[in-house]
Amino acid sequence: MHTYGLIWTEDRITTYIDREQNVVLDVKIDESFWKKGDFPESMNNPWKGEPNNAPFNKDFYIILNVAVGGTNGYFPNGDGGKPWSNESD
Numbered sequence: 001m002h003t004y005g006l007i008w009t010e011d012r013i014t015t016y017i018d019r020e021q022n023v024v025l026d027v028k029i030d031e032s033f034w035k036k037g038d039f040p041e042s043m044n045n046p047w048k049g050e051p052n053n054a055p056f057n058k059d060f061y062i063i064l065n066v067a068v069g070g071t072n073g074y075f076p077n078g079d080g081g082k083p084w085s086n087e088s089d
Contacts, residue, residue: 010053029053 007014015025027036032052034045047054071086 008056 003018005016005020007016007020011029013025013027013029014020014023016022017024029052032045032047032050033054033056034047039045051057071084071088073086075082075086077085
């Protein structure tokens with residue numbers, strides 16, 4: 001088992017595994033997400049005039065999906081102790 005952590009402040013997003021010192025991702029919000037995304041200036045920036053942490057400066061929902069499986073052949077039968085078959089319903 002592991003603990004996956006996320007620390008989200010106004011100027012930084014950090015993720016870690018098991019303990020805060022084991023950092024996986026550390027993003028300093030020192031410029032807008034529009035600029036970080038390398039979107040062209042010619043595009044209409046919906047966050048123009050907003051702080052650097054826009055659009056996350058407003059209330060929002062986050063969905064975390066930990067689904068596994070599938071019967072499309074991506075996970076071959078018999079590999080890694082997979083408990084289902086690609087022929088399963």
